[in-house]
Amino acid sequence: MSILVLAIIAMLAQQTIATTAKLGMPAMFPTIAADLGFDPKFALAYTWGYAVCGIVVMAGCGGALRRWGALRTSQIGCVMMAGGLAAAALLAHPWLALPPLVLGVILNSGGSTVATPASSQILAKYAPPKWAPLVFSIKQTGVPAGLAISGMILAPAAAAYGWRGALMGLAVVCLLIAIGLQPLRAEFDRDRDPTARPRWSDFPNTIRDVVGNTDLKVLAIAAFCFVGMQSVFMGFSITYLHEALGLAVEEAGPLFGAAALIAVPARIFWGWIGSALVAPRVLLAGLAALMAISTAAMGGFSDAWSQTEIFLVLAFVSLTVLSWHGILLSEAARLAPIGEAGRMTGGVLAFGSAGQVIYPPLFGVGDFLGGYGLAYIAIGLPALLVGYILLRAEYRSRKPLL
DSSP: OOHHHHHHHHHHHHHHHHHHHHHHHHHHHHHHHHHHTOOGGGHHHHHHHHHHHHHHHHHHOHHHHHHHOHHHHHHHHHHHHHHHHHHHTTOOSGGGOHHHHHHHHHHHHHHHHTHHHHHHHHHHHHSOGGGHHHHHHHHHTHHHHHHHHIIIIIHHHHHHHOHHHHHHHHHHHHHHHHHHHGGGHHHHTTTOOTTOOOOTTHHHHHHHHHHTSHHHHHHHHHHHHHHHHHHHHHHHHHHHHHHHHOOOHHHHHHHHHHHHTTHHHHHHHHHHHHHHTSOHHHHHHHHHHHHHHHHHHHTTOOTTSOHHHHHHHHHHHHHHHTSOHHHHHHHHHHHSOTTOHHHHHHHHHHHHHHHHHHHHHHHHHHHHHHHHHHHHHHHHTHHHHHHHHHHHHHHHHHSOOO
């Protein structure tokens, strides 16, 4: 088996478990809320806290990647996710839930958000530049796969067998993935620098380097918008279907999970398009426009919609909002200095995590002012501006110098 194929399989596994761990709590929130007696819309608060932690981890993980290597960093992330899920399983009375929830958010966010820069560091070493969008897209199918697992397996399991047991079972799987990655460390971490030291300055330095590079800054703006939209879609859709349309969790979870699976072939398809036919930034601009349209349509759900119609709209959102990652990440890795792909993709995605901080409150304000219809329009419209920025950046890069 070639090193590239082995790298794709290993990083696909860790990306899948990272996404599943990230979304396990939101998928179970209707069940947890019913058990503990609080509003399921607090899922947005969980998403917000998760994103705040993610900003620091994404932009500050460069030192860890250099010192321990991307594979070891992935293993550490899996152990952190297991600890965060186990802590969340200790939630008791609502008034006593805050300490274990905060600990769970910190550990789970730290462990799962490091997965993408770590895997980008590894794949950038082995992927041929021309086919990098396809390679990164294949690896990133772990995100919709994890999303589907959360909706189709975890949400029904939590309702049927108890959410605490579901969280603990997922924690065990995280530990098994960490152990399973160990035989690969000698190869994938051979470029690590044991003398390197993670520093607090890694965070501002990475942000400064991204902002100082015009092309990376454009990708960071796109990541801010796209990840923000994705965070609402991934973290609140099951609750939305349950609260607004009255679907049982056992119905909403599988419906959402099945739609999320569309992103698996979609990511591979867009990766092939971005490698062989269309410039990545042009492709991202087109996807941005489709995101705005599909998200606005999602805000129009009502009791008059059939489950088939709801599924088709969810599938279209999945085709766009959940399917851009490999294109953007491969571009960030291509533009990064040699050996810095993990750090710079982490820096770009730190802006994405900032989108996760901004978009849930933006969605909440839209809901307060005009209901779900306005809320989904509010998070979708910025994508049109991002599409224009991406096209302008592509045009400038092709314009001959006079």
